[in-house]
Amino acid sequence: MSIRLLLVVSLAGLLFGCSNEQVKEEEPVTVEDLSSNAANVNVTDESGAQAYGTDDNSTSGFDALDDPQSALSIRIIYFEYNSNEISSEYRSAIEAHAAYLSQNPSTTITLEGHADERGSREYNLALGESRAQAVKQQMLILGASSSQIRLVSYGEERPAIDGHDESSWQQNRRVEILY
């Protein structure tokens, strides 16, 4: 039973890979306007995962942004209560995003800041902004350009989880990196 399931899954994976390849051949640069990139660039993070920038000659078959192994796949940064300090665990992810932006100057992102529901709404709006601002500052130091990063804060208005306890609040204190 489990073997059969495994087979189906890997078969699906093969099929998916194939069709992806075909699309790639027919339309080499449709996903994003990244053609201004002259060279293939490799980005290495601490975990050893590799991220690739794409260009017309790319042979990797997918954008590094779509690689689940890449540090670029980390799109949410969580924060402590009432703090805009970025935990060191996100360093590699922020480095990877900054490097990606630096290598893809026409790519823009939105950093969406959020807060948990505790305390006042307007203060939380400012707190969400200051979290997004903190992420932006790190990305700028690491090579991204200011014009590539848009900030928006929703404060506590768009919780990821609707609950009223610490486990929900943890999920809600965040900055989302949106490409």
Place this chain on the structure above:
Amino acid sequence: MKVLFKLMIASLLLVSLQAQAVLDIKITQGIEQSLPIAIVPFGWSQASSVAPIDLTSIISNDLQRSGRFDVMDEADLPQRPSEYDSINFGDWRKLGMENILIGKLNLTDAGDYEVSFRLVDIYRGKQIAGFRIPAKPDLLRRVAHQISDIIFEKLVGIPGAFDTRVAYITVNKIKNKKVHSLQIADADGYNAQILLESAEPLLSPSWSPDGKKIAYVSFEGKNSAIYVQNILTGQRELVSSFAGINSSPDWSPDGSRLALTLSKDGNTEIYIMSLNDKSLQRITRHGGIDTEPSWSPSGQKLAFTSDRSGGPQIYEVSVNGGDPKRISFEGKYNARPEYSPDGKSITLVHAVSGSYRIGILNLANGSIDVLTDARLDESPSFAPNGGMVIYATTGVRGGQLAAVSTDGRIHQRLGLQQGDVREPAWGPFLK
């Protein structure tokens, strides 16, 4: 782009609900020494038909829910006079009743109404107040609230705030999508009107001093922006949509300017905007969070929340700029200041060991009195007479509104019949 804009406008409905109580107000705690009063059912000139409004019950409910009065049950009334001369003082004295209200509703020849009433001190055997008020049919509810205001002022010593309105935000899930509404209602929860509906968040409603406009924050453009809307016509104006945060509008006492929070210059700072030409004056300069400005009643100062000392605390600054002065020192979290109408205190959100409560900061000595005891209270707003603070609290049913007297003794729960309700702002005295 144009199509998108039109779609956006179409999704913002301007709807008006008919007169019905959306808020159900209950007193959860009252004070022991409430004043006994009897409200005698009003006489009605067309006795063969039903009166167009039950003035008696509106006034009774106003007084009862204020927590300051003990209104006699109608069944216990010893007599039902509607003229001063027919009051049998002895009967009322025997029951220990101190004050009674009598009155009449008359239909005039022109088809309008006239309400006359007398507030009578039973022990001294004399009239405390007597008025005759002409009214169009749709203003009769307001007349009842005005009578409650007069009774309150005569017997409690400060103006009543029954003839006022409250603005608030509701959030309902309809087909799994959130609908945010900006609404206003009479202070007793009746006559709720939707001023704006949006799929995106709305917050921070703020009344103009003349009670005719409301400034608020809307995310309909995928970022915070400040609008000013005329309540009567529904017309609105986008006044602030800079990059970054546009939030926390608060009107100057003369109605000509808005204090607001913008982050266009890097991080959140307090500004003052002149409404006629939209010119901006920057008030704060600090790398930390500065937000939630509240205009002092004198118009000379702003109180605001800043985390420049590490956590959120309240600061005061002159409207001409200069160095802000920290004014809250108790506790690690004080935010969302609003001056009392007399300018002597500030209501705020005050955290006590992980719970967020409504407090009153005494500006004379810096002490903070905690008025509430729930876990997630926020958004306090003074009644224009300074007697009560309305605020939002999160309970098992989601967000609800509650009110507490500034001495902390009277607690009311204002239960919305469905959905979340939040961000209450008590409007000014109506003129």
